[in-house]
Amino acid sequence: xxxxxxxxxxxxxxxxxxxxxxxxxxxxxxxxxxxxxxxxxxxxxxxxxxxxxxxxxxxxxxxxxxxxxxxxxxxxxxxxxxxxxxxxxxxxxxxxxxxxxxxxxxxxxxxxxxxxxxxxxxxxxxxxxxxxxxxxxxxxxxxxxx
Amino acid sequence: xxxxxxxxxxxxxxxxxxxxxxxxxxxxxxxxxxxxxxxxxxxxxxxxxxxxxxxxxxxxxxxxxxxxxxxxxxxxxxxxxxxxxxxxxxxxxxxxxxxxxxxxxxxxxxxxxxxxxxxxxxxxxxxxxxxxxxxxxxxxxxxxxxxxxxxx
Numbered sequence: 636x637x638x639x640x641x642x643x644x645x646x647x648x649x650x651x652x653x654x655x656x657x658x659x660x661x662x663x664x665x666x667x668x669x670x671x672x673x674x675x676x677x678x679x680x681x682x683x684x685x686x687x688x689x690x691x692x693x694x695x696x697x698x699x700x701x702x703x704x705x706x707x708x709x710x711x712x713x714x715x716x717x718x719x720x721x722x723x724x725x726x727x728x729x730x731x732x733x734x735x736x737x738x739x740x741x742x743x744x745x746x747x748x749x750x751x752x753x754x755x756x757x758x759x760x761x762x763x764x765x766x767x768x769x770x771x772x773x774x775x776x777x778x779x780x781x
Numbered sequence: 782x783x784x785x786x787x788x789x790x791x792x793x794x795x796x797x798x799x800x801x802x803x804x805x806x807x808x809x810x811x812x813x814x815x816x817x818x819x820x821x822x823x824x825x826x827x828x829x830x831x832x833x834x835x836x837x838x839x840x841x842x843x844x845x846x847x848x849x850x851x852x853x854x855x856x857x858x859x860x861x862x863x864x865x866x867x868x869x870x871x872x873x874x875x876x877x878x879x880x881x882x883x884x885x886x887x888x889x890x891x892x893x894x895x896x897x898x899x900x901x902x903x904x905x906x907x908x909x910x911x912x913x914x915x916x917x918x919x920x921x922x923x924x925x926x927x928x929x930x931x932x933x
Contacts, residue, residue: 684835685911688854693924733926
């Protein structure tokens with residue numbers, strides 16, 4: 636058994652105390668940061684859900700955007716124009732005017748992507764909203780990028 | 782001085798020193814606890830403020846109501862009417878300003894539906910969220926922004 640000198644054992648004690656302090660500091664920091672993030676995430680989630688709700692119900696050509704999105708997914712014309720092109724222009728305009736953050740928008744029909752605006756990113760997503768009319772259905776969602 | 786006297790002085794000095802350290806520690810603990818309570822209170826108020834962007838569009842006072850469908854949006858006519866009675870909502874909203882602004886298809890001036898600004902305040906915070914707006918005069922849905930300002 637190796638016997639430690641008094642000085643060496645004191646250094647080891649000091650190192651242990653410093654390590655304990657670092658561990659306690661890290662645990663505190665983890666809880667502090669996760670609380671901040673969860674608050675931000677909850678706000679972004681509300682914003683994303685409000686936005687997707689506003690997009691699907693906005694009036695366009697005496698109909699609503701949900702009908703235009705379904706027309707795009709079923710490759711039909713809407714309002715005498717190509718539905719996808721029309722939606723692209725209008726939703727881009729809405730996203731630009733309503734939020735400062737970059738927002739990704741997508742519409743899917745039977746898991747096939749029929750329309751996307753902006754690039755997919757890391758962020759907070761809205762819930763998937765099912766829109767339906769006599770021509771079919773689609774799922775839409777937005778994601779607020781970090 | 783005799784050795785006994787010296788030891789008594791030494792003991793008194795140690796006790797005095799210990800009491801001073803204890804009092805400083807107690808004072809710092811008290812200050813940190815008060816600051817922590819103030820911080821927690823502010824965090825709670827801040828959380829309540831941010832949650833309002835989800836709560837206000839669902840309030841029956843301003844939300845759309847149609848006979849056969851449930852669309853979550855703000856009825857602009859209801860919101861304008863709410864402005865007349867909104868001063869009675871001070872217990873719920875406190876020192877805040879709530880406005881609704883149409884941004885699509887046209888950019889219009891904001892409609893203030895609640896406003897209570899204190900005479901003196903240190904800081905003003907603002908958050909906004911997109912929201913669906915129903916314009917009953919045109920029977921059209923539009924996109925707007927709900928803008929909340931908090932004065933404290």
